[in-house]
Amino acid sequence: MRILLTFPRFYLALVMALAGLPALLQMPAVPLTLSGMGVLTGWLGCGALAASLMLMVREPAIASCFGGLDRMYRWHHLFGVAGYVLLLSHPLFLAGQALPAHPQSAWQIISPGSPTWSGMLGWGALLGLMLGLGATFATRLRYSVWRPLHALLSVGVLLGIAHVLLLGGLTAAAWVVMLPIVLALTWRMLRVDRGQGARPYEVSSASCLSDEIVEVSLRPLAQPLAAVPGQFVMAAFFEGPHYRGCGEYHPYTISGAIPDGGLRLNIKALGDCTRTMQSLEAGVAARIQGPFGEFFASRNASPEVWIAGGIGVTPFLAQLRLGEVTRPTEFIYVYRTAQDACYLDEMERYAATHPLLHFQPLVSQNDLVPLYAMLAKVTDLPARQAYLCGPRLFVAAVSAWLKQHGMREQSIHFENFEFRS
């Protein structure tokens, strides 16, 4: 049992069981007809949404069970979309049963103008999910607009619970759906969104590395997080002597540790909030949650190749600052233009003092062909462990190239920098 607890698949199986349980409980009472299918897809959809919401609880210990926050969120999205598709099919199946013999009845079952509370709640739930999920994919929206739209998902879920309770009462299946949803939403709201699970810090210094990147040093005001450089944290910045923060939690990679539990973070301007942070100053209050990330968690003695894209250099910088290069390491740092490069001098210094480290900076101009040419020259590439960090498309393209050139999938470790800076 203790061994099982170390496998992400074990926890995933538990979540899948939870997702299927409401439908399983209802199964004996459901007829084998289209309307029966409608009932089952409704319960399966509710179960999938409950599972998705449980995977939204951003706690380091829970994320670690699923192999890291990135992986946990991937399952959160997968369960969410599966639940959405099942719930969309639910009224169609119910109406489909009546359609051949009673087309008017079929329309009454599905009509948005339904005069019944259950019908109105059902439609409210579906529209909330539709708009909320649509906003999730509209990543170009301003964060201040995106966030309330995304929150419509929670409204949709709560209306869905009301729909279920109104139609069937407090059955065992309803409890199985409702409890995890209410727990997950409450936990998320209090611990994550209101920051009760975060620790207080204060900015001790901030230095601009380029027009769009600032490195911030933070000192703890209470017990510090047990964070390792290279992991990432969720951080929100508030008020300072001349600074007014947006107070939103965003993920940032730890670029280094400072004595007494302090942390250094790299922040790239990707939106309104992170652009404001470029003017962070000493004395600004911050709250930090984490740490997250398993990027360097499973290293062995094999030679390595590190490939950083843009701000994705941060976890590698953190490793170098720890002074740990104990195996032959080829480090390629790719950036768009010379102005985008950070820490070049520092990394050149590490390369000069670490005989096992071979560092190559590369201006890409959005062309990865020179990178592939460099990789093709790396000695015994398929036998190395590859560590990739950068924007999602960059990581996907380089991973694909590495696989095509003989590297096994389990030797490729990566982290994306989608919302992280």
Added chain:
Amino acid sequence: MKRIYIVATLLFWLGVTAIWAGSHWMPATQEVAALSPTKAYSLQAVAAHNRADNCWMAINGQVYDLSAYIPQHPSAPEVIVAWCGKEATTAYMTKNRGRPHSPYATELLQRYRIGVLDMR
């Protein structure tokens, strides 16, 4: 994921539109209401129709032939079939821990009315 979302959402609205169109242009194949709604049936006559494929019920003094509706009922068939051939007002009014059926269900029920219950 985004593609799945877009395709599923489009298919859903397509389905809703198709059902709306069907309700306007497809003829109903069963005209239950063609039977005289004022004909009186005794409880004994109702009791003879006590099977899933021949199911009458007396509810609130009215008699309904629910044979065509049984497969559409969302709960397990035995839940509703148990009331075929019987006076089912209490069952109708107390589903789900004492709550009656919805106004929509009451409206739907009228389509299956075949007469009134002879109380004599």
